Amino acid sequence: MASPSTTEEHPSLSPSYAIGSSKSTATSHTSSSIFNLHPSNRYFQDQYGRSLLLHGANVSGLSKLPVEPCGFTHLSEGFFEHETVDFVGRPWPLEETDEHLSRLQQWGLTFVRLVIPWESLEHAGPGQYDEAYISYLHELIGMMPKYGITCYIDPHQDVWSRHTGGSGAPTWTLELVGFDIYNLKATGAAHAHNLHLEPHDPPPKVWPSGYTKLAAATMATVFWAGDTFARKRRVARSLHQGEWGKQGKKGEQVGLQEFLQRSMCEAFGTLADRLKDCEAVVGFEVMNEPHRGYVDLLSPYGFDFNTDLAIGYFPTAVQSWALGSGHAVVIDHYGPSFPVTAVTHSVLLSPPSGRTAWKKDSSCIWKEHGLWGWDAKKGELGEPVSLRNEYFKRDPETGKEVEWYKDFYWPFCQAFGERIGKGNPRWNTMVGPIPNEFCPPWPVDCRPRNFVYAPHWYDLQALFSKALGTMSANVQGLSRGMFLPLGLYFGRRGLKKNYALQFRNIIEAGYRSIGEIPIIIGETGVPFDLNGGEAFRTGDFHWQERQMDAVCSALEDNLVGYNLWNYNPLNNDEWGDSWNAENFSWFSLSDITPEKLAAAEKEGGADARRNVGGRVLDAVERPYACKTAGIPLSTSYSYNAPSRRFTLRYINPFPPSGFEPRLDQSQARCDSPPVVGEMPRARETEVYLPRRTFGKKALEKVGGTLRVRLEKKDGEWRYDEERQTLYILHSDLSPGFIHSVDVSIQRPFSLPSLGKDGNQFALGVLLIFFALGWALYGETVMEELGRRVPPLMEGGWI
Missing domain, CATH: 3.20.20.80 (Glycosidases)
Structure with a gap:
């Protein structure tokens, strides 16, 4: 969409803003808030310049x-x-x-x-x-x-x-x-x-x-x-x-x-x-x-199977023209095979006498244009023949x-x-x-x-x-x-x-x-x-x-x-x-x-x-960053893991300087979006977090708690269960800063129910492996944890 004359300023830019107080719902959009603000941007943006990921049906x-x-x-x-x-x-x-x-x-x-x-x-x-x-x-x-x-x-x-087998x-x-x-x-x-x-x-x-x-x-x-x-x-x-x-x-x-x-x-x-x-x-x-x-027909005697699915009775173009004009034609039947379909048998298709696909006051449009004829001497029954093999590849006049x-x-x-x-x-x-x-x-x-x-x-x-x-x-x-x-x-x-x-x-x-x-x-x-x-x-x-x-x-x-x-x-x-x-x-x-x-x-x-x-x-009802106050770099959701972990990384764009190197568009990648652009007029990111999975009732069922980590003490969070919205208010506005959000359900550790003897045996095995692993890799693990694990930031429920 064409860009409006100005971009609005989100209340979250105010130092006194209370997180989530805008009462916006992550998944809620209107046509006035979805537009393509910058022609060179791969994301839709709302009126605050936030990047939008749109999920729907x-x-x-x-x-x-x-x-x-x-x-x-x-x-x-x-x-x-x-x-x-x-x-x-x-x-x-x-x-x-x-x-x-x-x-x-x-x-x-x-x-x-x-x-x-x-x-x-x-x-x-x-x-x-x-x-x-x-x-x-x-x-x-x-x-x-x-x-x-x-x-x-x-x-x-x-x-x-519908009358040709589909809709429209x-x-x-x-x-x-x-x-x-x-x-x-x-x-x-x-x-x-x-x-x-x-x-x-x-x-x-x-x-x-x-x-x-x-x-x-x-x-x-x-x-x-x-x-x-x-x-x-x-x-x-x-x-x-x-x-x-x-x-x-x-x-x-x-x-x-x-x-x-x-x-x-x-x-x-x-x-x-x-x-x-x-x-x-x-x-x-x-x-x-x-x-x-x-148009661009490979041949009147065959289709391009990369784009045209051969399945069931599958006449060639010239065979279709003949059938439509009432001629009996032997055609191939294709059945499932791997990796592409293959001919299973051939069959004689014979339209009832006097029946054609054309109205009585009409006739085959392609015969009218001189594309094919019927050779009664070919085969036992006669066969259709193409008279202009390259017809659909070039303008017939020029x-x-x-x-x-x-x-x-x-x-x-x-x-x-x-x-x-x-x-x-x-x-x-x-x-x-x-x-x-x-x-x-x-x-x-x-x-x-x-x-x-x-x-x-x-x-x-x-x-x-x-x-x-x-x-x-x-x-x-x-x-x-x-x-x-x-x-x-x-x-x-x-x-x-x-x-x-x-x-x-x-x-x-x-x-x-x-x-x-x-x-x-x-x-x-x-x-x-x-x-x-x-x-x-x-x-x-x-x-x-x-x-x-x-x-x-x-x-x-x-x-x-x-x-x-x-x-x-x-x-x-x-x-x-x-x-x-x-x-x-x-x-x-x-x-x-x-x-x-x-x-x-x-x-x-x-x-x-x-x-x-x-x-x-x-699998369908999954968290996603609906409105991101930055440029998304990656996101993931592990629905089948007990923690139901959701992650999001996004970056503050670098301001345009006029001296950016020209992007080689031929090397564009999904995981490397352009990161030069105007800074969003908002600090607040909104994530859809379904209450069926992350709400209080759901957490009580599994005895878990909602855990949200923001790397480098980067701001605060609030979860509004009624709106199914996780608000992230980041604090670092420096260009190129990468924000990292990690959401999961923290559950109490428990052993599987193996019976008294089984649990004791499993615990013994776990302790032996833990001791061996600690002796070999304990120091490395602690260094990695110290470097990677962000602190649990203060947050809460609305």
Whole structure:
């Protein structure tokens, strides 16, 4: 966001300031307090110049689907009723808002990525907006500041639209290009779970392969580059019933790219205009997980398996074109293997006689442009042949080589950001790359306004195998040619190391390509139906908890904010998130049992009741430095250690002198942020410290005490349990001073219960080892302790 004219001064700069007296809550933010103060800063900053780490959730995977007719992908009824769908009530009915927002606030997840598919705004037709849903969203977002929650809008899409097997665009976009949505299944042009419900049908987990099937790949291509690769197809601008359509000349024809892009920009621009007064909104994303379609296509006879997942029936581009035109084609079927999928068998796909993927008044757009033909003499049945192998690599008219990011994605990002900026010029524009790709070099003059980089990451091995054990694999590295033994990790520590490395590669590639701007991991998460759904039967979610901890620890290691996928208010064990058999929500109705509700009532308090339904909360609900009066250098949390240790190191920036050596951005690292900048106008750092773990009741249960260490007698601390906020008021303001905070639960030492004889034996063994160790290393240990262990500073509870 653009910087305000001045930075406010925090009360903590006053010598008479009493720590914590500002009554600020660590996780509470408003849009006026989150902005990118310095373009060269990798952190968001609040109005006092404090560095912000933002933790939050995607709300919600359920919002991909309409309320009426119910769009759950395991249901087929009403699937084709696309013009009259109703999304009011997604992500939840307004009367439930206080319940859900208070739960997210309690868990410290106050930075929301709000899922809003294009279809939800403009399903009735081009330029016809759903005012009821826009009003619902305005009211929902208007309730967020009460809980200190901010959000950014996610124009969500997967595989283009629901009728091509995912979510996102309105169905009229398919019809505009000429597709017959009733024939997409029969011609292999799309895989929609709603239409594949029989036991012999392919499973819903093959949905990512839909990106390369005819319908979704064609739609992505004409959306991004229709004016280059589909010049022969034009439509009347007057089909758009909004202001943009009315501004056109009489009889004006425009290309598919212009029509589709302007329609999407105007739909979300209309939403932005309505939300401009909402304090909680901090920005808009451009598009969830974009795909280039056929642009830069490796070959009409094969895809790039580094970015396109081959799973299930996987026709090549030219095979898809032929199938869509009604030809029978032998295609390969891919199944799981390690480290990449492999062909298991081939099968003849034969569309019913007379059926094509195209409407009766249309035909294959790629045949119209001369890309392929049918050779009846090849093979037993005939085969499709490509007539222009390099078509999608160069502009057909100029012969100039094209590049998807530079020529198509970047211009749209800028146009989208400009339209959204009419609502509020300070809003951020969040942008992510194609999944599993690193950020390319992105020139400043090609970026959207107030650019924030927002890539995604998942453990693809666990995601598609739905299994996790003691071994994990670095799919990111292996898919790029890493020597297999170097890509395997073992145990809990290995899992954390594996994930930390993969996140670091993504984030550092971002810093090296685009410089020091904020980075948010817009999606990451854990499938809860791991290992055959064993946890649903046993109630033991230790594998999911281990994986969630590894994900969050890796993000902490790399000092970035994130949005976990996803908080789904209707998740259950049978249908998961109700979309393509995914199950990522750590909140589940299946975990709200009479026994757990009774236990919560017995424990007392709203906290316990809100936690019912939550899973792996020890890994999700974790301390973090929300507002740091300095530049964060490192942070960590050991949730599975008895001490529940949290650490934070941050530095006072060095003042700009004008003579700083030029940074080599190609060597940017997550653990070495730039430390030259303006001093924050605050001394007080705010850490989210969940009372479920560190509150008085929790400490009483384990017989422990809260221990906070500040190195070098650097200030004081206070813990406000009601606000779940640990206040750190540091005293040393000298440039370059590194502040160190160590928070833990100190527990009384006790031996495990081995029985009387067992305890005596264990004590004897411990004493022998202690005596030997002291004789060998006692002097060294004492020297190290004297040098490293800071004093326990005075502090207290509020």
